[in-house]
Amino acid sequence: MARAAQPQDAKTSVNAGEAAPPVIANRERPGEPVRHVASKEELLEFYRQMLLIRRFEEKAGQLYGLGLIGGFCHLYIGQEAVAVGIQSALEVGKDSVITGYRDHGHMLAYGIDPKLIMAELTGRVAGISRGKGGSMHMFSVEHGFYGGHGIVGAQVSLGTGLAFAHKYKGDGGINVAYFGDGAANQGQVSESMNMAELWKLPIIFVIENNQYAMGTSVNRSSSEDQLFRRGESFRVPGIQVDGMDVLAVRGATNTAVEWVRAGKGPVLLELKTYRYRGHSMSDPAKYRSRDEVQAVREKSDPIEAAKRELDALGVGEDELKALDKEIRKIVAEAADFAEESPEPELSDLHTDVLVGQY
Numbered sequence: 524m525a526r527a528a529q530p531q532d533a534k535t536s537v538n539a540g541e542a543a544p545p546v547i548a549n550r551e552r553p554g555e556p557v558r559h560v561a562s563k564e565e566l567l568e569f570y571r572q573m574l575l576i577r578r579f580e581e582k583a584g585q586l587y588g589l590g591l592i593g594g595f596c597h598l599y600i601g602q603e604a605v606a607v608g609i610q611s612a613l614e615v616g617k618d619s620v621i622t623g624y625r626d627h628g629h630m631l632a633y634g635i636d637p638k639l640i641m642a643e644l645t646g647r648v649a650g651i652s653r654g655k656g657g658s659m660h661m662f663s664v665e666h667g668f669y670g671g672h673g674i675v676g677a678q679v680s681l682g683t684g685l686a687f688a689h690k691y692k693g694d695g696g697i698n699v700a701y702f703g704d705g706a707a708n709q710g711q712v713s714e715s716m717n718m719a720e721l722w723k724l725p726i727i728f729v730i731e732n733n734q735y736a737m738g739t740s741v742n743r744s745s746s747e748d749q750l751f752r753r754g755e756s757f758r759v760p761g762i763q764v765d766g767m768d769v770l771a772v773r774g775a776t777n778t779a780v781e782w783v784r785a786g787k788g789p790v791l792l793e794l795k796t797y798r799y800r801g802h803s804m805s806d807p808a809k810y811r812s813r814d815e816v817q818a819v820r821e822k823s824d825p826i827e828a829a830k831r832e833l834d835a836l837g838v839g840e841d842e843l844k845a846l847d848k849e850i851r852k853i854v855a856e857a858a859d860f861a862e863e864s865p866e867p868e869l870s871d872l873h874t875d876v877l878v879g880q881y
């Protein structure tokens with residue numbers, strides 16, 4: 524029989540709403556996350572990164588419209604605070620990251636050169652995966668960025684494998700595996716959580732709950748739509764976070780990182796966020812109203828929220844305008860670079876497919 528929710532149930536959740544997770548007796552859980560306290564400089568840097576992602580994605584949308592980007596292209600506009608808040612808490616080169624096809628923002632937030640990412644989108648040889656991965660399949664082993672994956676949910680099992688490797692090698696790294704609300708219903712995600720908790724693997728499972736999986740809303744597809752509870756039957760603690768607030772994201776990530784790095788096993792973060800654009804560039808978005816999108820933009824935009832906080836910290840409009848100008852220049856240069864770089868040679872068709880010879 525279901526038990527009534529207790530006040531202490533909401534302890535590990537932010538914005539948990541009325542629903543609260545059951546308490547598991549005598550079990551240590553990560554502490555209650557607190558909103559990250561950022562200096563002016565740090566918040567300005569988060570703002571800069573979020574704006575870079577937004578302007579980059581707007582430009583990618585334009586290049587797609589011009590026919591310069593082929594295949595699928597999934598934009599990250601609206602979700603910027605998630606990648607920036609989480610990636611900023613990781614150690615590049617020590618930790619590993621893996622995500623789905625909506626991956627441009629994660630790479631940018633990890634400090635990867637926008638030119639190399641844009642050239643990958645246009646399928647040019649100067650791209651980070653030599654123009655052969657495209658929007659959905661970008662990689663940078665140097666940064667510990669293991670893609671970019673098109674099979675929904677598959678990155679979660681692969682991320683669990685990366686976490687196993689961190690533990691096996693004893694390199695002190697952790698893995699962050701990002702996936703969507705739709706992917707959260709994949710069987711392999713549950714299998715991965717079970718194994719990760721059993722073996723106390725150093726992994727943070729990150730559900731980017733942008734409310735939709737293609738045209739299906741989370742409430743239509745999920746019997747339990749409070750996705751931070753998805754790990755409960757495997758004893759994976761879950762934290763629900765306002766994914767439109769970069770400092771809330773960073774605060775929850777701090778808590779999760781501390782727990783996971785200490786060898787206590789996985790944590791599940793559910794980031795409540797929203798995508799402003801269609802699922803991909805070819806989505807007419809008939810499953811939701813314009814008013815719904817507009818309302819989120821007006822009330823919860825992560826960049827506007829950071830701007831208001833910067834204003835309160837004394838950062839003037841002029842400084843932010845200059846920053847926007849600088850970012851537009853970086854993005855324009857990336858687009859020029861991506862258009863001018865040559866396509867791969869035909870002889871490259873069979874290279875980089877297998878790591879070794881068989």
Ligand SMILES: Cc1ncc(C[n+]2csc(CCOP(=O)(O)OP(=O)(O)O)c2C)c(N)n1
Nearest residue numbers: 625673674675703704705706733735736737
């Ligand atoms: C195994 C598998 N099933 C179906 C698809 C088709 N598909 C691509 S994206 C997608 C929706 C996934 O939504 P979500 O996990 O919420 O991620 P989001 O696109 O919102 O970031 C589906 C069903 C796929 N690529 N792989």
Ligand SMILES: [Mg+2]
Nearest residue numbers: 703704735736
């Ligand atoms: Mg989704």
